[in-house]
Amino acid sequence: MRILVSGAGVAGPVLAYWLTRHGFSVTVVERAPALRRTGGHAVDLFRPATDISEKMGVLPRVEERATGTNRMTVYREGSRRPVRADLSKIFGAASDRHVEIMRDDLSQIYYDATRDDVEYVFDDSITAIVPEGEVRFENAAPRSFDLVVGADGLHSNVRHLVFDEQSRHSTFIGAYLGVLTLPNVADLDGELLIHVGVGRTAGMYGARHLGEARVLFLFRSERELDYHYRDVPRQKELLRGAFAGMHAHVDRWLDELDRTPAFYFDSITQVHMDTWSRGRVTLVGDAGYCPGPAVGGSTTLAVVGAYVLAGELARAGGDHVRAFPAYERVMAPHVRGSRAVASSAAKTLIPTSPLGVWGLAQGARLISALPAGPSRALLRLTTKSARLYDSMTVDDCPP
Numbered sequence: 001m002r003i004l005v006s007g008a009g010v011a012g013p014v015l016a017y018w019l020t021r022h023g024f025s026v027t028v029v030e031r032a033p034a035l036r037r038t039g040g041h042a043v044d045l046f047r048p049a050t051d052i053s054e055k056m057g058v059l060p061r062v063e064e065r066a067t068g069t070n071r072m073t074v075y076r077e078g079s080r081r082p083v084r085a086d087l088s089k090i091f092g093a094a095s096d097r098h099v100e101i102m103r104d105d106l107s108q109i110y111y112d113a114t115r116d117d118v119e120y121v122f123d124d125s126i127t128a129i130v131p132e133g134e135v136r137f138e139n140a141a142p143r144s145f146d147l148v149v150g151a152d153g154l155h156s157n158v159r160h161l162v163f164d165e166q167s168r169h170s171t172f173i174g175a176y177l178g179v180l181t182l183p184n185v186a187d188l189d190g191e192l193l194i195h196v197g198v199g200r201t202a203g204m205y206g207a208r209h210l211g212e213a214r215v216l217f218l219f220r221s222e223r224e225l226d227y228h229y230r231d232v233p234r235q236k237e238l239l240r241g242a243f244a245g246m247h248a249h250v251d252r253w254l255d256e257l258d259r260t261p262a263f264y265f266d267s268i269t270q271v272h273m274d275t276w277s278r279g280r281v282t283l284v285g286d287a288g289y290c291p292g293p294a295v296g297g298s299t300t301l302a303v304v305g306a307y308v309l310a311g312e313l314a315r316a317g318g319d320h321v322r323a324f325p326a327y328e329r330v331m332a333p334h335v336r337g338s339r340a341v342a343s344s345a346a347k348t349l350i351p352t353s354p355l356g357v358w359g360l361a362q363g364a365r366l367i368s369a370l371p372a373g374p375s376r377a378l379l380r381l382t383t384k385s386a387r388l389y390d391s392m393t394v395d396d397c398p399p
């Protein structure tokens, strides 16, 4: 049985790994000319995703490439004295088994685990999926596949082709994010330096073993901003406008906007769909149910979704009529929970009031100062479903 997966990010290679383990023949088509090394950003693997990575035999590599960010210095806008917090305690309160890693490193590790058994086609994209099984591409000749899976991210091409009316599925949650790569001149090593004000948060993190540092900008906007997704100068202008006058550190980061080798800008958008499957096509990861980049555990959700989908296809002997609804049934509560966590995390990370700014800094300090048990309790009190990811259980895949 031949399965085509669109997208070699995180969900795509994990799905390809488990599908080949279950005996399916897999092709992955990736639009980028090579595995994307876009500078990337740090992502979180919580317990179920680290467990799945362990089953794949890649956990030692994942841990080796972990960012190791374990300290945080928080500057409240307008206040001179920073608050210092132990970030590893905060993550520890949220998850018993958490690894933070750069997205590009994670993608490379999952790709390496599959490259010998999976056909990867780079620099191409699906243009049409005919219900009878033929798939057409921008560059390659048409080919036939039994099933097609869209693992092509927040702005999924497969979702667009098969479910159309893209905008109907995207829910803007009132914020934007920007990421830039810059030299680690501050020589940060395992540290996150963060500035928080009402409606805006900017943070720089870096580690010596990772080379360059990254800055993440998050800001609120009640309405969707007017810009084209390819108009990078306009996106940079929007960032400069949103962060003007925040702090001298932030001004220096903004100065790097014209020099950065890698820049990312997007709205924080959730994908809401009634179903992720239509006929022989289904969606996995951000393509089907992104809870919002940078604010939710979308990477964990993508890894879990890929593992569950492959398992259900194996259990149903490749019968998608049984497997797709079963996959959706298992994932639906996880997706609902993730959306709630993401919306709540967005409120905490980009506070809407001076009290929220104070609460973020003091909450971080308090959680990091308490022993593990009370810090978990405090996190539960302050953040909705803080331990949601650790509570997700995934069945063992059929052998």
Ligand SMILES: Cc1cc2nc3c(=O)[nH]c(=O)nc-3n(C[C@H](O)[C@H](O)[C@H](O)COP(=O)(O)OP(=O)(O)OC[C@H]3O[C@@H](n4cnc5c(N)ncnc54)[C@H](O)[C@@H]3O)c2cc1C
Binding pocket: 006, 007, 008, 009, 010, 011, 012, 029, 030, 031, 032, 036, 041, 042, 043, 044, 045, 103, 124, 125, 126, 151, 152, 153, 154, 155, 156, 157, 177, 178, 179, 264, 284, 285, 286, 287, 292, 293, 294, 295, 296, 297, 298, 299, 300, 302
């Ligand atoms: C700035 C930022 C910060 C983030 N921070 C966090 C975080 O702190 N914690 C966390 O858990 N998650 C975070 N995320 C989210 C995380 O990156 C994603 O949830 C995760 O990568 C999802 O994996 P995916 O495989 O579904 O999609 P992606 O990783 O986006 O992969 C999609 C792949 O599909 C490819 N593709 C796109 N279009 C096509 C096409 N037409 N044809 C073929 N291939 C195509 C892309 O090139 C890409 O390789 C963040 C995301 C961003 C953007």
